[in-house]
Amino acid sequence: MSTPRFALIGHPVAHSLSPRIHAEFARQTGIAMEYGLIDATAERFDAALAEFAAAGGAGANVTLPHKARAATVCNHLSDRARRCGVVNTLIRTATGWDGDNTDGLGLVRDLTDRHGQDLRGRRVLLIGAGGVAHGVAPALLDAGISGLVIVNRTDSRTDALADLLGEPARVHPRNFTDLHTLGVFDLIINATSIGHASDGGELPLPNSLIAPRGDVVDLGYGEAAIGFLAWARACGADQLIDGLGMLVEQAAESFKCWHGVRPDADAIYAELRAESGSPAAMA
Known part of the structure; x- marks a missing residue:
């Protein structure tokens, strides 16, 4: 066989x-x-x-x-x-x-179980409206966040994601040009290449977006997350989190879909983290 x-x-x-x-x-x-x-x-x-x-x-x-x-x-x-x-x-x-x-569950598991985040009542900024953003947005809402502001370079994609989520009281599509008027956020999640070497430009983000004790997540990992997390650190973010934990957690959920058993993601996470270094250290 x-x-x-x-x-x-x-x-x-x-x-x-x-x-x-x-x-x-x-x-x-x-x-x-x-x-x-x-x-x-x-x-x-x-x-x-x-x-x-x-x-x-x-x-x-x-x-x-x-x-x-x-x-x-x-x-x-x-x-x-x-x-x-x-x-x-x-x-x-x-x-x-x-x-x-499994992306959304993977992200929420990493934030809550590994990094001790309580997502309930938090005001969240999601940067991006592509496939990864689509995957994580419903899980963030299910975790009890108070509001989700979505910004993206293309307004039609932002609007499409907001419409799909179907929660106008909590989900608010906006343009990058609106960012300086939106106040501060308890959690900012980068689901784009902004800040990555491949993006090739300065971060188009105000330095005043992060609330006191606010946290920042880049869904990239390794070198890809360095630029965005460096910006967050300079802006005074509390926890700096990259996407490595989400990667292993969503993989564990996929494995469960195929085989009916969920493996323990901690061992491989620890191994990969030791090799790549912590997001805070990289920033």
């Missing part, structure tokens, strides 16, 4: 830590699996997924730029995938693909 095959599909994916994370989960649980990387452009996504399925693919993680497209190829979406409109976890069934999204 062949070993079940899993993969991460995205573009690019060569840098991904997912194979290492899932190898640790497989070792920990004693579950046999292969986990590889599939680099596919947007134009190649459907064909690459079909080829993977034909070769015996049992499940996949989906990353940029395919999360929205992945939702459209599924026969069935979980409640949380339907609510956020994007998919990061595919499960092969006898009739095709089922879709789920």
Whole structure:
């Protein structure tokens, strides 16, 4: 009997830590699996997924730029995938693909369980309205935040995410040009490349956004998060958190979707954190 095959599909994916994370989960649980990387452009996504399925693919993680497209190829979406409109976890069934999204639960688990955050009643700024932002926004609302302000470079995408969430009393789409009028936030989450080396520009953010004892999260990790977290540190943020914890927590939830058991993410998190250093140290 062949070993079940899993993969991460995205573009690019060569840098991904997912194979290492899932190898640790497989070792920990004693579950046999292969986990590889599939680099596919947007134009190649459907064909690459079909080829993977034909070769015996049992499940996949989906990353940029395919999360929205992945939702459209599924026969069935979980409640949380339907609510956020994007998919990061595919499960092969006898009739095709089922879709789920574990990003939001992964983020909330990292913030609350690992970093001791109490999200209830907090005013949150979410920078970005792409696939990752879609994945985390519903979970933040479910965690009890008092308000979510979403800003993005493209107004139509910001409005679309706000409409999808369907909570006008708590969710407020805004433009970057509004930021200096929006007051301060207890938690700021960067779900874009702003502040990353690839973004190539100065941060288009006022220095007065962070409330006293306010915290900042960049959903990137490693070198990608250094610029944004350095800005946050200079602005007086309390906790500086990168996306490494979310990465391992969402992976653990995906593993549970495929195998019915949730592995312990702490060991691989500690290993990867020791190698990369703490966000505060990097900033």
